[in-house]
Amino acid sequence: MTAFVLYAAPGTCARVPMIALEEAEQDFEVRVVRFMKGEHRSPAYLALNPKGKVPLLVADGEPLSENVAILLYLGDRFPGLLPRTQNERERLRIVEDLCFHSATLHPIVTRIRMSGFFVDGAEAQKSLHAKAVEAMRPNTALVEARLKGGRWWYGETWSCLDAYFFWVWFRVTGAGFPAQHYPACADHARRMAQRPAVQRALAREAEMERQLESEGLAFRPPDPPAKVE
């Protein structure tokens, strides 16, 4: 039996701990959660994660949800996922960066990618999408400055913050966000895609996707209401 089971769905933020586990070279099982079948709201899944979301990591039999918690947990257990810290202040800097992804970027990403989850009607969705794109711009500018010159989130050394931003970028590109203004973010995504661990994680996702397609349960996000320049 593997020590880790990751509940995930293709294209979701479960990609982040999946990359972290691959980078840490851990043996783990991925269990696909069939959103289209409502599996995330089934009693069996809600017993594990009452929030009905992915990712959920079951580590040594204990379920843990929330990317921030999962990445801190994995970072504590395995070297190379998060920078080593000397004191509480340095650790809080990492928490700050994780929360920036989970609590600032992620909600904006969802409004860009899935405006229809939040408001009804084409006009309202278009307006929400446009506002979310505007909210994303200054945040992406911060990241762009940070990644310039071929840097990782923490400079010379890769960390799972890079996996987190890689997912954010994947989600907004192709969803009407003007990605062309942020070349360092695009370059970061290219460098990420060259990492063997990332390729293994993406191959696992592709396998999940094939499985869902064979069951007629693949999820296709709707086209964005508009492309913004």
Ligand SMILES: N[C@@H](CCC(=O)N[C@@H](CS)C(=O)NCC(=O)O)C(=O)O
């Ligand atoms: N705060 C959570 C957010 C998790 C989350 O929103 N997951 C999405 C996929 S990216 C999900 O499971 N959505 C299903 C739903 O909301 O019904 C985290 O960072 O782990």
